[in-house]
Amino acid sequence: MTREFLFFPSNAVANQLVAGVPTAVRAALALKERGDLREGPKLLIAAQDGWIPSDWTKSEFARLLPDVRWEAVEVPVDGSQGETEAIDAVELLCGSYVGSPQKALRSLGANILKATGKSSDGLVSRYLNRPISRSISRVLLKIPGVTPIHATGLAAFTGLLMAAALLFGGAHGLIAGAILFHAASVIDGVDGEIARATMRSSQFGAKLDTITDGITNLAFLCLASLNLYWQGEVEAASYGAIGLGILATGLTALGLRSIAVGGPFTFDAVKNNFRARPSKVTTFLAAITSRDVYAAIFALTFALGFAEGMLIIFACAVGFWLIVVLIVLIKTHQ
Structure with missing residues (x-):
C-alpha cells in the first residue's frame, strides 16, 4: 500500500504565502478535504532543495491542522521513497499551470482573495x-x-x-x-x-x-x-x-x-x-x-x-x- 507525500519544487515555494497561509499548509488542507490524510502515519513533506518549515508555517499547521502529524523528508533520487508516491503540491492546489510555481500560487492567492x-x-x-x-x-x-x-x-x-x-x-x-x-x-x-x-x-x-x-x-x-x-x-x-x-x-x-x-x-x-x-x-x-x-x-x-x-x-x-x-x-x- 503506497503512502503519499507532498513534493515542492523548493523550500521557498513550500513556505510561500498564498493569501496569508503557507503553501505547505494549504496543500495539506487540500489533501484532507479530498480524504487522503489518513490517521496514524505522518504526512511526509519534501522540497527539492530540502524543506525547512518557517515559524509561521509551523504555527499555521498547529492552528489549521492540529491533529495532523507531519515530517520533513529528503527527496528520493528516483522520485519515490519506499512505498510512497509523490504528489506535486502546486499541481494539487492550482491544477495544471503554465509558468513558474510562484506565479501560479500568486494567481491562486488572488482568486482566494477575490472570493472573500x-x-x-x-x-x-x-x-x-x-x-x-x-x-x-x-x-x-x-x-x-x-x-x-x-x-x-x-x-x-x-x-x-x-x-x-x-x-x-x-x-x-x-x-x-x-x-x-x-x-x-x-x-x-x-x-x-x-x-x-x-x-x-x-x-x-x-x-x-x-x-x-x-x-x-x-x-x-x-x-x-x-x-x-x-x-x-x-x-x-x-x-x-x-x-x-x-x-x-x-x-x-x-x-x-x-x-x-x-x-x-x-x-x-x-x-x-x-x-x-x-x-x-x-x-x-x-x-x-x-x-x-x-x-x-x-x-x-x-x-x-x-x-x-x-x-x-x-x-x-x-x-x-x-x-x-x-x-x-x-x-x-x-
Whole structure:
C-alpha cells in the first residue's frame, strides 16, 4: 500500500504565502478535504532543495491542522521513497499551470482573495471599495503573522486621523475628515477579507468590527457637526446634531436587540429582515443605507461644499430609518 507525500519544487515555494497561509499548509488542507490524510502515519513533506518549515508555517499547521502529524523528508533520487508516491503540491492546489510555481500560487492567492467578497456588499463596496480593500489585503497578506485584528486596528487608526482632522483642521479638516471617513469604510473591508482568506472568522472579530464601525460613524457625525459649529455654521451643525441623536437612538435599539437574541453582535437586524422578505423596495433601501454608500456620499458632498445640504438630507433620512427600525423591532419581538 503506497503512502503519499507532498513534493515542492523548493523550500521557498513550500513556505510561500498564498493569501496569508503557507503553501505547505494549504496543500495539506487540500489533501484532507479530498480524504487522503489518513490517521496514524505522518504526512511526509519534501522540497527539492530540502524543506525547512518557517515559524509561521509551523504555527499555521498547529492552528489549521492540529491533529495532523507531519515530517520533513529528503527527496528520493528516483522520485519515490519506499512505498510512497509523490504528489506535486502546486499541481494539487492550482491544477495544471503554465509558468513558474510562484506565479501560479500568486494567481491562486488572488482568486482566494477575490472570493472573500460578500453577497451583501452595497454598490459602492462592490465596484469601488472592494478593489481597493483587496489591494490592501493582498499587501498585508504577504506579511507572516498578519491577522484580521491588525486590519481592524488600521481601520481604527484611520478613524483617529479622521477625528484629528475634524477637530483641528477647520474648513479644510472638514473635507479631509469626510474623505478619511470614506477611507475607513474602505479599510473596514480588509479585516473580513483577511479573516475569510485565512480561515480566521470569529464571533469576537465580527463583534469588534461592528463596534469599531459604530464608533467611527458616530464620531464622524459628532465631530463634523462640532467642526461646523466652530466655523460659525450653527444651523448646519444643528442638523448634524439632530441626525446624530436619531442615529444613536436607532443603533442603541438595534444593539440591545442583538444582545437580547444572542449570537454575533450586529446592527443589521433591519437589513436581515429585508433580506428575509426580498422585494425591489427593501433591496433598494438596504443598498442605499449601507455604510459604503453613505460614507462615499458624505465624502463627495462635503468635498464639493454641500455639507449643510447633506446634513439636512441625512437628518430626514435617519428619521425615516428610525421609524423603520422601530417597526421591524416591534414586529419581530419575541
